[in-house]
Amino acid sequence: MDQSYVINATNIKKHFKNFTLDVPEFKLPQGFATALIGENGAGKTTLLNILTGIRLDYEGQIRYFDKYSEADLNNIPDVKERIGYTGTDNYYLPHWTVGQIEDISSILFDRFHPDKFRKYCNDLAMFGPAGFDKSKKVNALSDGTKTKLMLANVLARDTDLLIMDEPASPLDPLMRDKLCELIRDYINSGENKTVFFSTHNISDMESVTDYAIIMEQGKIVEQGFVEDLKEKYIVVKGEKEDIEKVRPILYTMSQSNYGFEGICLSKDLDKLAGLDIVTETPSLFKISVNVMKKNSLIR
Amino acid sequence: MKKTAYLAFTSFSYRLFCLLMTVAFLVGSLLANVYVGKIAAILLATIMPVMYVFLDFFAFSGTSSRKQRTMNFLKSSYHGTAFFRSALKTDIILKNLFLLSGYLGFIIAEIIYYTDFKSFEESMLMILVYLPITQITTMLTLFISRRLSLTLLAQVSVCYLCSMVSTLLFVIYSFLLPEEMNSVATFVIITFVVLEIIAITLAVVVYKDCAKGYDSSFADT
Numbered sequence: 001m002d003q004s005y006v007i008n009a010t011n012i013k014k015h016f017k018n019f020t021l022d023v024p025e026f027k028l029p030q031g032f033a034t035a036l037i038g039e040n041g042a043g044k045t046t047l048l049n050i051l052t053g054i055r056l057d058y059e060g061q062i063r064y065f066d067k068y069s070e071a072d073l074n075n076i077p078d079v080k081e082r083i084g085y086t087g088t089d090n091y092y093l094p095h096w097t098v099g100q101i102e103d104i105s106s107i108l109f110d111r112f113h114p115d116k117f118r119k120y121c122n123d124l125a126m127f128g129p130a131g132f133d134k135s136k137k138v139n140a141l142s143d144g145t146k147t148k149l150m151l152a153n154v155l156a157r158d159t160d161l162l163i164m165d166e167p168a169s170p171l172d173p174l175m176r177d178k179l180c181e182l183i184r185d186y187i188n189s190g191e192n193k194t195v196f197f198s199t200h201n202i203s204d205m206e207s208v209t210d211y212a213i214i215m216e217q218g219k220i221v222e223q224g225f226v227e228d229l230k231e232k233y234i235v236v237k238g239e240k241e242d243i244e245k246v247r248p249i250l251y252t253m254s255q256s257n258y259g260f261e262g263i264c265l266s267k268d269l270d271k272l273a274g275l276d277i278v279t280e281t282p283s284l285f286k287i288s289v290n291v292m293k294k295n296s297l298i299r
Numbered sequence: 300m301k302k303t304a305y306l307a308f309t310s311f312s313y314r315l316f317c318l319l320m321t322v323a324f325l326v327g328s329l330l331a332n333v334y335v336g337k338i339a340a341i342l343l344a345t346i347m348p349v350m351y352v353f354l355d356f357f358a359f360s361g362t363s364s365r366k367q368r369t370m371n372f373l374k375s376s377y378h379g380t381a382f383f384r385s386a387l388k389t390d391i392i393l394k395n396l397f398l399l400s401g402y403l404g405f406i407i408a409e410i411i412y413y414t415d416f417k418s419f420e421e422s423m424l425m426i427l428v429y430l431p432i433t434q435i436t437t438m439l440t441l442f443i444s445r446r447l448s449l450t451l452l453a454q455v456s457v458c459y460l461c462s463m464v465s466t467l468l469f470v471i472y473s474f475l476l477p478e479e480m481n482s483v484a485t486f487v488i489i490t491f492v493v494l495e496i497i498a499i500t501l502a503v504v505v506y507k508d509c510a511k512g513y514d515s516s517f518a519d520t
Binding site (some may be wrong): 049053054055057079080081083087091092093095097104107108 | 301302304306307308310357358370371372373374375376377378379382517518
């Protein structure tokens with residue numbers, strides 16, 4: 001079956017003083033949850049802002065829902081209506097109240113349901129046992145509650161694509177688990193519902209991640225379905241005396257007094273034949289960290 | 300029923316305070332005219348801009364700053380730009396109406412306690428100059444405060460300074476008035492028209508500057 005893509009972008013470029021985002025090709029698979037992974041300053045937020053139309057000063061072409069161009073994003077109401085976006089900070093004005101946000105959402109989005117918004121606010125226990133409090137100001141909310149508010153807001157809309165910038169970071173472990181559940185429910189709530197989120201909390205979000213894109217220094221350095229990535233890479237552990245033999249073969253490696261642990265491409269595993277090694281399937285966290293390590297400026 | 304952009308963008312407490320202040324200025328200026336006299340108009344011209352600019356901090360502070368990155372929520376909607384512009388436009392119009400209402404109390408007092416035409420004419424001519432000066436002071440300070448994302452204290456300080464300067468200018472202006480009453484009326488009406496054009500232009504500038512601030516937040520430049 002051919003995979004369809006909800007966003008198809010080519011030659012995306014954005015130059016800053018000391019940084020350039022350069023993405024020759026970007027495809028977001030439809031009907032899946034995709035994680036955007038990368039170290040701080042890798043360009044994740046810039047890419048998300050470009051895709052959502054928050055940032056317009058870039059080069060490149062973007063196609064949405066296999067139908068609309070990047071110009072349509074600001075010319076045809078349906079495009080932004082179908083995309084739900086949650087940011088980090090700078091999302092709501094600090095003096096806005098929850099009630100104002102509900103009112104503003106009703107004006108801004110044709111398919112916003114206030115009753116759903118209140119339900120999500122209560123389900124996420126945003127205001128404690130007292131329930132929905134529309135007089136609560138944004139600047140009185142904790143970072144975690146602000147994220148919950150953004151989530152309640154986008155989930156109360158009828159959208160086809162959710163784009164979320166670091167939704168898990170300010171959340172506690174319980175709420176991260178709930179976030180995974182919400183993402184899964186969203187994906188299952190209709191055909192071709194798609195979620196795209198950036199995250200540093202790879203382990204917490206792994207259960208909900210179908211597809212992963214890893215960025216480093218403004219470039220996509222690895223991407224693929226998680227199951228495919230887990231077949232592409234393999235964790236290798238071995239004794240200290242074999243370190244020099246495996247070093248050129250392993251993708252990345254860390255060593256201790258007892259031995260080494262690294263990751264290598266599965267296709268290179270044959271080259272390690274005869275050595276006393278143990279292999280295991282890597283987690284997405286391990287793949288991501290090692291791919292980032294390989295491409296990072298951090299030494 | 301959906302609220303208007305202005306009603307949704309501004310909080311209930313902001314609107315309530317604006318309304319209460321307007322009523323207070325209306326009644327206050329009426330009583331001040333009766334018990335203090337025409338000189339109270341100077342006080343009104345100084346206090347009104349300070350109070351409205353003070354309140355503005357709680358709704359539109361920093362919205363025209365070129366560094367503002369605070370409204371990604373609005374930017375994620377197709378209607379975001381139109382929504383923000385509509386709220387801004389309504390606010391600027393209302394602020395000017397509120398300023399007008401402050402002097403309305405003054406005019407009402409003149410009508411109620413009418414003694415002679417000369418005194419009435421003097422008061423009206425005075426208001427014709429004070430009103431646009433108050434508008435100009437308010438718009439000018441709004442332009443500065445919204446652009447620079449000032450703190451509340453800095454915002455009020457700038458406005459107070461502007462009010463003092465405008466009052467000083469009015470005092471200087473009063474010395475320039477001709478001796479003859481007929482000439483004074485003509486002079487004042489011409490001044491009013493000129494100042495009002497400046498005030499309206501400034502209001503448009505404040506609105507456009509805020510809208511431009513929002514538009515520029517889609518890019519770094």
